Amino acid sequence: MAELKATTRYRLHGMHHVTGEVDVVLEQGENLLGRDPAAVATFDDPQVSRRHALITVRGGVVEVRDLDSANGTYVNGERVMAAELREGDRLRIGDLTLELIGRLLGDRRQTQIVTSADGAVMVVPLPRDPNATRVVDDGVSAGVVAAPPPAPARGVVPDEWLDSDVISEERLRSIGVDVQTCGFAGIGGGMGSFVWADLLRVSGVPAEAIAVIGNEERPYGRYERLCRNSQIPPHERLRSNSDSCPDNVWGFPAYAPREIWRAIRGGDLRLAGRLLWQIFGEPALVQTYTPRSGDVFRAVDREAARIGWPAIVRFGRARAIRRSAEGRLLVIASASDEQHRRHYAISAPFIHLAVGYPSLQLLPDLAEYREAFDDRTRVVNAYEQHDHIYEQLRAKGGTVVLRGRGIVASRIIQKLYEERHNNPKIAIVHLHRSRLTGGHTYGSSKREVDAEFEFQPFNWPKGCWTGEQRATMERADPEERKQLLEAWGGTTTADRRDWRRMVQEGLREGWYRSEYGVVKELAPTPDGRVTSRISNTLAGGGTLELVADFVIDCTGLIASPERSPLLHDLIDRYALTRNALGRLQVANDFEVTGMRHGSARMYASGAITLGGPHAAVDSFLGLQYAAYRAVEGMRLADPARIRTLNGWYSFVQWSRWARGKAP
Amino acid sequence: MVALGAGEGTVTPTLVGRWQTRLALLATIGLLITVIFVLGLRSDVFLRVLVYVAVFGFVWDVIYILIQRFRWDRDWPAAFQVLNGITEGVFLYAVIALGLLPFLPARDVAPGVFLAHYGLVWLAIFLWTQGPMRAFFPFWRFHGGRITPRT
Ligand SMILES: Cc1cc2nc3c(=O)[nH]c(=O)nc-3n(C[C@H](O)[C@H](O)[C@H](O)COP(=O)(O)OP(=O)(O)OC[C@H]3O[C@@H](n4cnc5c(N)ncnc54)[C@H](O)[C@@H]3O)c2cc1C
Numbered sequence: 001m002a003e004l005k006a007t008t009r010y011r012l013h014g015m016h017h018v019t020g021e022v023d024v025v026l027e028q029g030e031n032l033l034g035r036d037p038a039a040v041a042t043f044d045d046p047q048v049s050r051r052h053a054l055i056t057v058r059g060g061v062v063e064v065r066d067l068d069s070a071n072g073t074y075v076n077g078e079r080v081m082a083a084e085l086r087e088g089d090r091l092r093i094g095d096l097t098l099e100l101i102g103r104l105l106g107d108r109r110q111t112q113i114v115t116s117a118d119g120a121v122m123v124v125p126l127p128r129d130p131n132a133t134r135v136v137d138d139g140v141s142a143g144v145v146a147a148p149p150p151a152p153a154r155g156v157v158p159d160e161w162l163d164s165d166v167i168s169e170e171r172l173r174s175i176g177v178d179v180q181t182c183g184f185a186g187i188g189g190g191m192g193s194f195v196w197a198d199l200l201r202v203s204g205v206p207a208e209a210i211a212v213i214g215n216e217e218r219p220y221g222r223y224e225r226l227c228r229n230s231q232i233p234p235h236e237r238l239r240s241n242s243d244s245c246p247d248n249v250w251g252f253p254a255y256a257p258r259e260i261w262r263a264i265r266g267g268d269l270r271l272a273g274r275l276l277w278q279i280f281g282e283p284a285l286v287q288t289y290t291p292r293s294g295d296v297f298r299a300v301d302r303e304a305a306r307i308g309w310p311a312i313v314r315f316g317r318a319r320a321i322r323r324s325a326e327g328r329l330l331v332i333a334s335a336s337d338e339q340h341r342r343h344y345a346i347s348a349p350f351i352h353l354a355v356g357y358p359s360l361q362l363l364p365d366l367a368e369y370r371e372a373f374d375d376r377t378r379v380v381n382a383y384e385q386h387d388h389i390y391e392q393l394r395a396k397g398g399t400v401v402l403r404g405r406g407i408v409a410s411r412i413i414q415k416l417y418e419e420r421h422n423n424p425k426i427a428i429v430h431l432h433r434s435r436l437t438g439g440h441t442y443g444s445s446k447r448e449v450d451a452e453f454e455f456q457p458f459n460w461p462k463g464c465w466t467g468e469q470r471a472t473m474e475r476a477d478p479e480e481r482k483q484l485l486e487a488w489g490g491t492t493t494a495d496r497r498d499w500r501r502m503v504q505e506g507l508r509e510g511w512y513r514s515e516y517g518v519v520k521e522l523a524p525t526p527d528g529r530v531t532s533r534i535s536n537t538l539a540g541g542g543t544l545e546l547v548a549d550f551v552i553d554c555t556g557l558i559a560s561p562e563r564s565p566l567l568h569d570l571i572d573r574y575a576l577t578r579n580a581l582g583r584l585q586v587a588n589d590f591e592v593t594g595m596r597h598g599s600a601r602m603y604a605s606g607a608i609t610l611g612g613p614h615a616a617v618d619s620f621l622g623l624q625y626a627a628y629r630a631v632e633g634m635r636l637a638d639p640a641r642i643r644t645l646n647g648w649y650s651f652v653q654w655s656r657w658a659r660g661k662a663p
Numbered sequence: 664m665v666a667l668g669a670g671e672g673t674v675t676p677t678l679v680g681r682w683q684t685r686l687a688l689l690a691t692i693g694l695l696i697t698v699i700f701v702l703g704l705r706s707d708v709f710l711r712v713l714v715y716v717a718v719f720g721f722v723w724d725v726i727y728i729l730i731q732r733f734r735w736d737r738d739w740p741a742a743f744q745v746l747n748g749i750t751e752g753v754f755l756y757a758v759i760a761l762g763l764l765p766f767l768p769a770r771d772v773a774p775g776v777f778l779a780h781y782g783l784v785w786l787a788i789f790l791w792t793q794g795p796m797r798a799f800f801p802f803w804r805f806h807g808g809r810i811t812p813r814t
Contacts, residue, residue, distance in 0.1 A: 243804075249801050250797045250798050250801045251794075251797055251801075251804065252794040252795065252797045252798055253794060254794065257794070279741065280740075280741045280742055280745075281740065281741075281742050282740060282741075283736070283738075283740065284740045284742055284743065285740075285742055442735070443732055444732050444733045445732065445733055445734055445735040445737075446735065447735050448735075456735060456736065457736065461735055461736045461737055462675045462736035462737065462738040463675045463736060463737030463738060465675065466674060466675055466804050466805050466806070466807055467674075467675025467676065467677060467737050467738065467807045468675070468677050468731075468737045468807065469737060470805075470807065471677060471807065625805055628802055628805060645801055645802075646799070646800060646801070646802070647799055647800070648799070650798065650799055650800070650801055651798050651799050654798040654799075654801075655798075
């Protein structure tokens with residue numbers, strides 16, 4: 001028994017509402033949890049104390065001790081001062097719940113498929129010592145270790161089972177795991193999963209045949225939080241155009257005509273006229289139309305109800321994807337809460353992976369500062385909740401340093417501009433590495449630049465979605481794709497007249513200015529502010545000290561797939577290839593070909609596939625494009641289940657949409 | 664690592680997409696309207712005009728694509744589409760009036776009727792491509808206006 005435990009490595013695993021999955025590997029000995037720099041993992045949560053709790057791992061014994069934290073430490077829902085943790089226990093600190101997971105070391109062992117006495121096919125790891133007797137009994141790890149492992153709780157997938165490439169559905173059922181078989185399984189439950197399920201529904205697939213594992217009630221749950229944090233409230237306009245309709249594959253009627261119609265019915269003919277002129281003249285004559293975020297969310301709600309989304313989503317967190325002995329793909333998910341530990345599995349011939357951003361990152365120097373000085377209030381990521389900044393500025397005024405010159409920076413400038421009406425003592429220093437001299441060029445065209453901002457209506461040239469660049473990208477080889485993304489991408493903002501005016505006003509009145517340099521380090525000042533020490537690139541390398549009350553990182557960096565435990569496990573287990581940007585390699589129809597298992601296939605979409613066949617995958621229309629290609633791939637593989645959405649059939653489906661009738 | 668962002672969607676046409684869309688819509692909507700004119704005015708001159716719209720269109724589309732290369736977004740705003748309609752119409756009428764087109768003598772084409780026929784065909788196609796087309800062919804826009812999918 002002790003032997004087995006000694007070879008186990010423990011992890012704490014959970015989901016944070018902003019940063020996504022959290023995965024903490026526990027070392028033998030003491031592991032501090034909290035905001036202290038010495039902690040094994042840092043938590044972006046004001047409810048977590050600096051030194052919150054201590055986890056001690058001695059051999060196979062894991063104990064937790066609360067370190068007089070302000071908000072307490074909870075194990076399986078009960079507040080504790082000290083407790084022993086067992087696998088599957090749920091530890092809560094702040095608003096983060098973490099599950100203790102034990103995992104045998106040496107998980108890279110090869111597996112073999114064996115048939116047990118009762119005829120069940122199963123997969124077990126090969127014994128370490130090839131001369132050892134290959135005893136195969138109930139426990140899958142038997143034959144590997146001398147002592148049988150403790151019997152797992154019913155309905156819970158033992159961690160050792162995940163050490164196999166192939167898992168038997170029947171065996172999972174035999175230990176009480178709920179294994180649901182369906183035609184199509186989605187993972188994520190966000191916008192990417194939604195547009196995929198929506199397309200399947202209008203292509204004749206019934207709701208019962210689709211299951212999507214997610215942890216949000218609404219498809220835009222996570223997206224809306226990121227929007228709000230980065231200052232896009234419901235009345236603000238997004239950065240996608242009228243025809244990017246996640247609630248309607250046809251993009252017809254687009255958001256602009258819908259808004260025009262509402263304006264006419266509401267008697268606001270001036271607004272109706274302005275919008276009409278906008279969609280006619282954009283982007284040559286007027287600035288591009290974009291819908292209000294609240295309108296998009298309402299439309300998605302309506303479509304979700306129409307296609308039976310509530311019956312499609314299964315609450316849970318996907319922990320692993322495996323090939324099943326029955327020839328399908330299997331998603332093992334955890335639906336554990338503080339009181340109960342429960343796993344379930346969904347098996348399907350088609351899987352669609354759309355888990356969004358693996359994690360959001362701070363610029364390295366800002367991350368370093370936060371680690372070193374345990375300061376999460378003065379240096380923030382724009383995607384984090386950071387209302388405290390605006391509250392303090394409103395009350396006392398102050399200076400904000402902005403990093404990054406993209407659309408998020410524009411939104412923060414707008415917010416600060418609005419706050420200046422409450423307190424004119426607010427100033428902005430926009431810190432750039434170097435001066436922006438000319439816009440990007442591609443072929444015979446060039447992007448516009450003004451006051452250190454580079455403009456384009458959307459985050460990629462329009463042709464990337466459906467036009468010339470889409471085709472170019474699809475044809476390009478991996479290295480070319482990387483170069484094309486560099487040529488077309490970069491940091492840009494939308495050419496909104498109000499934003500340009502705000503910046504011009506700020507420059508004129510002196511409350512907005514730009515500085516240039518490479519940040520050497522950040523440090524707190526005695527009076528509670530923060531200094532950025534930069535080597536000034538313009539003044540020939542002289543050092544400049546920028547003192548400010550807050551630093552906001554507007555760069556919106558996305559971490560590589562490894563940051564998601566699910567993807568990390570998957571890439572590792574099946575040795576999946578990565579593209580030139582380090583993301584998941586997909587074929588032109590978004591299939592992750594390395595996962596093929598018999599006739600079972602897996603597809604992916606969203607930011608985790610950037611660098612692949614489509615530049616704009618991380619956008620509503622890009623997600624719809626990826627879903628279209630994936631569904632087309634699935635249809636070609638199994639024509640009986642999916643109808644081609646084209647011609648008269650498409651029109652019939654469209655008219656059902658128009659009348660609000662189920663597909 | 665890359666910054667977060669957003670999307671967009673109308674048809675940003677490719678050359679093949681332009682050709683296919685033009686041909687397909689002239690052969691359906693265009694033909695329908697033309698047949699009405701042919702039957703109503705008992706003259707097949709409208710059919711011949713329609714054929715010329717298609718033939719010249721092949722060349723126009725090449726010109727448009729070349730201009731499009733100078734646009735960063737490689738897109739074609741609705742306003743441009745309107746402008747194209749006017750220039751193409753004026754050009755076609757001019758070459759007809761100058762008697763440069765075989766099988767289409769200038770005396771067969773009265774300016775008023777030409778305007779009505781050409782204008783109607785153009786308007787119907789313009790309105791159709793602004794949205795309703797997608798109710799029937801949702802993925803038409805995903806392929807830069809190609810009727811037959813794939814790059
Ligand atoms: C601030 C902001 C503004 C944007 N504005 C626009 C815009 O205007 N127009 C546009 O077209 N695009 C926009 N985008 C880009 C993009 O369209 C959205 O980010 C969109 O939400 C991406 O969809 P997704 O499905 O990839 O990710 P999400 O919508 O984030 O969904 C992924 C879901 O997967 C869940 N998940 C992750 N791991 C697991 C797991 N192991 N098990 C179960 N579930 C898991 C997550 O919790 C999340 O709910 C914007 C993005 C941001 C951040």
